[in-house]
Amino acid sequence: MNRRKSREIFLGNIGLGGDNPIRVQSMTNTKTEAVDASIDQIKKLYDAGCEVVRLAITSSASCEALGYIRSKLKADGLAIPLVADVHFSQKIAFEALKYADKVRINPGNFLHSDRNLLSKARTKNIANSFGAFVIAAKNAGKSIRIGVNQGSLDGYIIKNFGRSSLGLVESAVEFATVAVDRGFRDMVFSFKSSYVPSMVEAYEFACQRFDKIGFDFPMHVGVTEAGDGSLARVKSAIGIGSLLLKGIGDTIRVSITGDPVNEIGVAYEILQSCGVRKTMVEYVACPSCGRTQFDIEKTLRAIKLATSRFYGSGLKIAVMGCIVNGIGEMGDADFGYVGGLPGRIDLYKAGRCVKRAIDEKDAVNELVALISFGQES
Ligand code: SF4
Numbered sequence: 576m577n578r579r580k581s582r583e584i585f586l587g588n589i590g591l592g593g594d595n596p597i598r599v600q601s602m603t604n605t606k607t608e609a610v611d612a613s614i615d616q617i618k619k620l621y622d623a624g625c626e627v628v629r630l631a632i633t634s635s636a637s638c639e640a641l642g643y644i645r646s647k648l649k650a651d652g653l654a655i656p657l658v659a660d661v662h663f664s665q666k667i668a669f670e671a672l673k674y675a676d677k678v679r680i681n682p683g684n685f686l687h688s689d690r691n692l693l694s695k696a697r698t699k700n701i702a703n704s705f706g707a708f709v710i711a712a713k714n715a716g717k718s719i720r721i722g723v724n725q726g727s728l729d730g731y732i733i734k735n736f737g738r739s740s741l742g743l744v745e746s747a748v749e750f751a752t753v754a755v756d757r758g759f760r761d762m763v764f765s766f767k768s769s770y771v772p773s774m775v776e777a778y779e780f781a782c783q784r785f786d787k788i789g790f791d792f793p794m795h796v797g798v799t800e801a802g803d804g805s806l807a808r809v810k811s812a813i814g815i816g817s818l819l820l821k822g823i824g825d826t827i828r829v830s831i832t833g834d835p836v837n838e839i840g841v842a843y844e845i846l847q848s849c850g851v852r853k854t855m856v857e858y859v860a861c862p863s864c865g866r867t868q869f870d871i872e873k874t875l876r877a878i879k880l881a882t883s884r885f886y887g888s889g890l891k892i893a894v895m896g897c898i899v900n901g902i903g904e905m906g907d908a909d910f911g912y913v914g915g916l917p918g919r920i921d922l923y924k925a926g927r928c929v930k931r932a933i934d935e936k937d938a939v940n941e942l943v944a945l946i947s948f949g950q951e952s
Pocket of ligand 1: 861862899900
């Protein structure tokens with residue numbers, strides 16, 4: 576698939592959009608002012624592979640806490656971009672520019688616009704308030720996210736376009752135009768909804784509209800308020816995955832209620848399943864049937880454990896119960912572990928059998944040795 580062409584913007588030293596890998600991000604669920612807990616959670620997110628962390632910024636005190644968190648992380652040698660998530664207060668959005676690498680604002684509550692406001696008065700209102708904000712961002716060398724949410728569109732947009740994809744995109748376009756008119760383009764956009772079909776439609780519509788008018792801004796993709804457990808994972812996989820497969824998305828956030836660290840593994844699984852970023856070892860295993868020559872479940876567990884150290888390699892390892900369909904099904908795997916005869920395993924590399932009829936008790940170690948040799952040579 577062709578990735579939608581977007582401009583590169585920077586969050587600190589990290590590039591987003593353009594040819595950069597699709598970035599994985601998350602958000603802390605600590606009170607930002609609880610600096611030790613926030614730092615601890617950011618470090619855990621970073622260790623899990625998170626590349627950008629957002630924090631809720633609700634007051635001047637949380638702005639200052641963000642500044643402290645940033646300097647403490649820097650002192651500990653951890654340079655992860657921090658994003659200030661600001662709603663309702665324009666004053667706080669300006670303040671946050673001092674401490675954050677990027678500030679996220681929501682047009683729906685940046686303005687508090689009256690639904691009866693006439694179009695002219697509204698345009699003037701945006702030009703004054705948001706115009707001053709983008710000039711401040713430009714002077715500070717910071718990027719911003721314009722995050723439009725279906726649940727928080729402003730009165731004027733709802734009156735004229737409803738809570739529709741059209742409304743989401745119109746809201747983004749009018750803010751983006753103010754920024755572009757002032758020579759500011761370091762922006763990323765999101766069009767979130769908790770209802771997957773609406774969210775997918777809004778991003779597709781936004782990209783069509785943006786591309787038509789030369790707005791090559793990167794897209795931050797996510798399903799908002801996805802809930803918890805398997806439903807949250809399924810919603811994110813379908814919503815984010817559908818867009819990635821169409822080439823849309825420069826950074827993703829999987830939203831799962833609870834510990835945000837749990838979001839990161841799911842994010843990488845979605846990226847890898849869509850074939851857009853390879854980091855994990857990917858396992859392909861047959862479901863097993865009457866032809867299976869060994870205990871697939873137990874063997875898959877043993878292989879996962881023995882090959883976990885190849886994390887980051889993006890390797891695909893196939894575990895197949897027999898040679899009937901196994902060899903064809905694992906055609907694109909880097910390595911294959913296939914039941915040849917009862918108690919005997921054949922090992923494959925890039926579709927070719929390289930070791931035949933190994934004793935099953937030695938086969939996992941032999942597979943690891945084969946992969947290790949490939950990684951070192
Ligand atoms: S690969 Fe072989 S053992 Fe596995 S499901 Fe297919 S036929 Fe059955």
